[in-house]
Amino acid sequence: MARVFNFSAGPAMIPEPVLAKAAAEMVEHHDHGMGVMEMSHRSKMYEEIIFGAEAKLRSLMNIPQTHKILFLQGGASLQFAMIPMNLMTRTGKADFVNTGMWSKKAIQEAKKYGTVNVLASSEDKNNTYIPTLDPAKFDKDASYLHITTNNTIFGTRYRELPDVGDVPLVADMSSNILSEVYDASKFGIMYAGAQKNIGPAGLTVVIIREDLMGKTLPGTPTMLDYTVHYDKDAPFNNAMYNTPPTYSIYIAKLVFEWLEAQGGVPAMQKINEYKAGLLYDFLDNSKMFNGPVQKEYRSLMNVPFVANSEELNEKFIKESSKAGFVNLKGHRSVGGMRASIYNAMPTEGVQALVNFMKKFELDNK
Numbered sequence: 001m002a003r004v005f006n007f008s009a010g011p012a013m014i015p016e017p018v019l020a021k022a023a024a025e026m027v028e029h030h031d032h033g034m035g036v037m038e039m040s041h042r043s044k045m046y047e048e049i050i051f052g053a054e055a056k057l058r059s060l061m062n063i064p065q066t067h068k069i070l071f072l073q074g075g076a077s078l079q080f081a082m083i084p085m086n087l088m089t090r091t092g093k094a095d096f097v098n099t100g101m102w103s104k105k106a107i108q109e110a111k112k113y114g115t116v117n118v119l120a121s122s123e124d125k126n127n128t129y130i131p132t133l134d135p136a137k138f139d140k141d142a143s144y145l146h147i148t149t150n151n152t153i154f155g156t157r158y159r160e161l162p163d164v165g166d167v168p169l170v171a172d173m174s175s176n177i178l179s180e181v182y183d184a185s186k187f188g189i190m191y192a193g194a195q196k197n198i199g200p201a202g203l204t205v206v207i208i209r210e211d212l213m214g215k216t217l218p219g220t221p222t223m224l225d226y227t228v229h230y231d232k233d234a235p236f237n238n239a240m241y242n243t244p245p246t247y248s249i250y251i252a253k254l255v256f257e258w259l260e261a262q263g264g265v266p267a268m269q270k271i272n273e274y275k276a277g278l279l280y281d282f283l284d285n286s287k288m289f290n291g292p293v294q295k296e297y298r299s300l301m302n303v304p305f306v307a308n309s310e311e312l313n314e315k316f317i318k319e320s321s322k323a324g325f326v327n328l329k330g331h332r333s334v335g336g337m338r339a340s341i342y343n344a345m346p347t348e349g350v351q352a353l354v355n356f357m358k359k360f361e362l363d364n365k
């Protein structure tokens, strides 16, 4: 069977050249006489991989030396707890914006460790927009302000970052890290589960400003203290306190190299804008399909859409899947369809989907 266009929200597509390279190196990596999965994480040959991945990510995202890069586990979901455990001690409270299910989970978890102030919510319109934030309402004493830069389920994204002043900005970037240019120096923490836009599940990337570490809540498990994972005096940040997800980090490094070869994040952003534009232009002109998200907040990564009847939604999911466009079923809280078009989804995949939708609309008039 040929490879399909996989529109899964995550785990999602990996660039094919990366898969091919990993396959070629599976049994024997370079001239090491073993595969990456079999290497000691403390060996020189593995250090080249993990520190190489770290250096490549730093360069791709232009991360300043004030910020440390950690390769952790537990997914973005563990960060929902780890962040308050490490940061909330500063003042005992934090500001949050509720833009959908993942923000809500982050809010629920943070409430266990301090006072959570929800600045704004988009729940009134089923999270089809990003609420306007009034900086006058920001708590100057908040330990941090938390946002979800891209809302995977609802297909919204921030076009502008909130102006937080001296309060650290903490961002869940699980579904749009490396897809558009961000100024890393503006963030206290940027974090992401790897399985959407980086590589395999099992790796969580945390980019954290150094001065935010070291004020951990008493009783915090050792593994959940950022300082334990960070080597202060070494040229590379990852201290490898315990065994890191070695193979996932290796694939992430190959993805970072692939991204460099595409021209880096600015080039990727252009491609992503073009790709998403193909779909949104079609939706705007279609009489059968439409996207629920307010135009200015449309995500470049996750595009939800619905046909004009439940019957057609079902028919579309069935027929598109047969034609090699898989995992288009929308999240149950939105219904209809959702096309997740992360970095690894080629432009041809989106173009082919649009052509399929056009034909489906004609055939089902």
Ligand SMILES: *Cc1c(COP(=O)(O)O)cnc(C)c1O
Residues within 6 Å of the ligand: 010, 074, 075, 076, 077, 078, 102, 148, 150, 151, 152, 172, 173, 174, 175, 192, 193, 194, 196
């Ligand atoms: C997928 C996702 C999560 C959950 O990630 P896990 O790595 O499965 O814990 C959290 N936030 C956002 C924005 C996501 O897209």
